[in-house]
Amino acid sequence: MKRAFKFLAVFLTAAIAVYIMVVGLNYSAFKTLFQNAEGMAEGSEYVENTYSLKDLTRFIAEKPVYVYVMSYNVNQPDSGIFYQVDIPHTLGFMGSIFLVAEYERQVADGILDPGEVVNKDEIQQYALPQIYQNAHNGAMEVLTADDGTFTLDEAVSAMLEYQSLPVFDYLWFRLGEDNIRTMMADFELEHTEMPVPFSGLYLVISPILPNGGDQSGDAAQHFESLGQFSRDQLQQMVIDRASDQNLLNRSKEIIEKDRLGLTFMEERTALNFFPQTTARELTSVMEIIYKDELISEEVSKAIKEKMRWSFDSEPIQRSFSDYGAIYDNRMGLLSGFDFGTSIYDGHTSIQAVFFDKLPIAFWHHMSANHMQEDYQQRLIWDPALYETTLNMINNESTKTGN
Structure with a gap:
């Protein structure tokens, strides 16, 4: 019994530390953590x-x-x-290699200026509260550490180091969907799907957000509904969600309170709808x-x-x-x-x-x-x-x- 209690204490400490590191520190994050008792025990063996x-x-x-x-x-x-x-x-974030490749192509061709000063708000529009927020905050702290301004090239570098999803989305739209598709076609890949904006992905997989679903909160029902779409249809749905600034803003208010409305295990299952x-x-x-x-x-x-x-x-x-x-x-x-x-x-x-x-x-x-x-x-x-x-x-x- 003593050994079991010690294991549980160590596990909870590690779980809390990781969740704070990945998601961020706030009341809602802790509430989410302790509402996932079943998930926290999954695979303990x-x-x-x-x-x-x-x-x-x-x-x-x-x-x-x-x-x-x-x-x-x-x-x-x-x-x-x-x-x-x-x-x-x-x-997942491995898709950033295709964005960096297209970015460097456009820089070499003179289409993009790596020294361009980036408006921070253009990145922050894709930042969803509690969705790997701590990693993005780390990137922004580094980028704005000196005088509060940073260049496009610095943003791309910080994206890779900190796995910043909002910078990823910002870069995705700056590069352009057609250009990313063309870049990927050059690799002649059979099984690798085009990376898409993460903000759109998380809006699509949530059963509680105003993304065109019934907002029932039933993850199994929502995933079954998503499963009726082809991969191409899902891809377009994600891009459309990330392109809708009004939808993003409305969703942020809900996410701030209830995150995605998914348990840890459901969020893990939702990886099935991510690019492969x-x-x-x-x-x-x-x-x-x-x-x-x-x-x-x-x-x-x-x-x-x-x-x-x-x-x-x-x-x-x-x-x-x-x-x-x-x-x-x-x-x-x-x-x-x-x-x-x-x-x-x-x-x-x-x-x-x-x-x-x-x-x-x-x-x-x-x-x-x-x-x-x-x-x-x-x-x-x-x-x-x-x-x-x-x-x-x-x-x-x-x-x-x-």
């Missing part, structure tokens, strides 16, 4: 797998329904870890960029430079001579894709690692210490972790006959 990277690799091998990993040496592309790489899963991708296709995008083969060497190098925000930290520099990444962290989803050159043997790897639709308790614990980022980084420079992951996956596949 897996939490011990977050205590070490070896335990995490065991979870990866034993629970393939949640994990997708592709990791390989760019000079030996046929040899690596290829785990669930062709199964569609949530694109595969690990193989995302790594193919990264390889094209890494080899300076996207549009021009200038554009490719500029994209990689934006991704190198993560290389500024001392722990990264102890293990890498070069590193760039994009990460994502939202309810039930932890993902990232990166390139990195090991400081120990000089090899360069490209990776995509997705933990998708995770049990909520497990997600909370992994989020608390950024464990997925540590795992992904070490997969490049730590041969022991790489071999352990590969062996556990192969052994589990042998046992199950897959």
